[in-house]
Amino acid sequence: MxxxxxxxxxxxxxxxxxxxxxxxxxxxxxxxxxxxxxxxxxxxxxxxxxxxxxxxxxxxxxxxxxxxxxxxxxxxxxxxxxxxxxxxxxxxxxxxxxxxxxxxxxxxxxxxxGKAFKIDYDNHQFVVYDTMPDLEGYSSTPLFFNDGQFFIAADNIIDNQQQEVYFLLQSGYSGGILYSNEFADGKQLDQKLKVSGEKILKNSAGQSVITKQGILPFLKLDNIILKDVSAGFFAGDLKTQKVNYFGADLLRRFNWIFDADRNRVYIQKSKYFNAPYYKII
Missing domain, CATH: 2.40.70 (Cathepsin D, subunit A; domain 1)
Structure with missing residues (x-):
């Protein structure tokens, strides 16, 4: 037996x-x-x-x-x-x-x-599951799936005010946050964030494209708080950024498990959580 x-x-x-x-x-x-x-x-x-x-x-x-x-x-x-x-x-x-x-x-x-999958930054691997794995030690947050893209909501604390913002998960952008023009202008980020760097570019029409890197005091994702987050935005004549990016420098600070239905994502801190922020400028 x-x-x-x-x-x-x-x-x-x-x-x-x-x-x-x-x-x-x-x-x-x-x-x-x-x-x-x-x-x-x-x-x-x-x-x-x-x-x-x-x-x-x-x-x-x-x-x-x-x-x-x-x-x-x-x-x-x-x-x-x-x-x-x-x-x-x-x-x-x-x-x-x-x-x-x-x-x-x-x-x-x-x-x-059709499969649940994990981005495992700790071990530098993807893991694809037929059924959901053990989620002990993970927090969860709603995942918004639209036209093949993933969005999450996170709380931004700017000038002592908390604002929920929807971010596109964007692993092609090496930095942390990149705000849309609408959010940056509406919240006057040029005045309210401490600017750590700036670069002025010109396009073929002679229009100014000013990229600025600021510091967001707090970013809250579910019950996890990141401090002094690198946050970029555009200023000047040309307005090109339509959505807010949650970039690769932030993605690597967590291990991510996406459910098969793309309704929720589960996160835990990775070994990169406290690493220095990537410098765009």
């Missing part, structure tokens, strides 16, 4: 292990996640994981060849992407999209469709 129980426990343990898929990644000094891939069995590419998209893309500045991705009107369908021992089929690539440092292109969240 005891032998049978031991055998059942061993089998259940084996099934649990098989229900998880681990994908290693490399974290760059710019906080970008790089995944090694083999596309269409021919092209070895380093792709940056972009949480703000579902499909994939190729950069015009890539250093590796992508000769076996065939584009029509800058779109290529029906591709295979092999990561480790796992091959993903029917992946759509877009052509000529800029990406992060050290990457030939981008790969999005579509490879995790």
């Amino acid at each position: 005891f032998k049978n129980i031991s055998l059942l426990l061993l089998l259940s343990s084996t099934i649990f292990i098989k229900s998880q898929e681990k994908i290693p990644f490399r974290l760059t000094k710019h906080n970008n996640i790089i995944v090694k891939t083999l596309v269409n069995g021919k092209d070895s590419l380093d792709l940056m994981f972009q949480i703000a998209m579902e499909d994939a893309s190729i950069s015009p500045d890539r250093t590796r060849k992508a000769d076996h991705i065939l584009f029509k009107n800058e779109i290529s369908d029906g591709n295979t992407v092999k990561i480790g021992t796992k091959e993903y089929k029917n992946i759509r690539f877009f052509d000529n999209e800029l990406t992060g440092h050290e990457a030939d292109g981008k790969i999005g969240t579509g490879i995790f469709n």
Whole structure:
């Protein structure tokens, strides 16, 4: 009888292990996640994981060849992407999209469709689950999924006033927060945040694009508080930033588990939680 129980426990343990898929990644000094891939069995590419998209893309500045991705009107369908021992089929690539440092292109969240997945910054890996894992030690917050993008709400404390703000999770932006023009202008961030750096650029029409880096005193995500957060915003003539970014420097400070339905995300502090903030300027 005891032998049978031991055998059942061993089998259940084996099934649990098989229900998880681990994908290693490399974290760059710019906080970008790089995944090694083999596309269409021919092209070895380093792709940056972009949480703000579902499909994939190729950069015009890539250093590796992508000769076996065939584009029509800058779109290529029906591709295979092999990561480790796992091959993903029917992946759509877009052509000529800029990406992060050290990457030939981008790969999005579509490879995790229908599955719960974890971004494990502690161990530099993704974990894909058939069923939700043990969530002990994790906090949770609602996840808003729209057009292939993830949004979360967090409380910003500016000038001793608390303001709930919706952020797009954006792993392609190396910094912390990047505020939309609407929020930055409406809350007069130029006056209320301590500005730590500034850069003035000109576009082809001669318009000024002023990027500023400020310091947000407190950011509260569920019951976790971050202090003196790096927060950027645009000023000047040109208004281009439509949404608020929760950038890669903040993403890396947590381990993230996304449920299969994309209704909630579970977070715990990672080993990078107290690391110095990334400097954009």
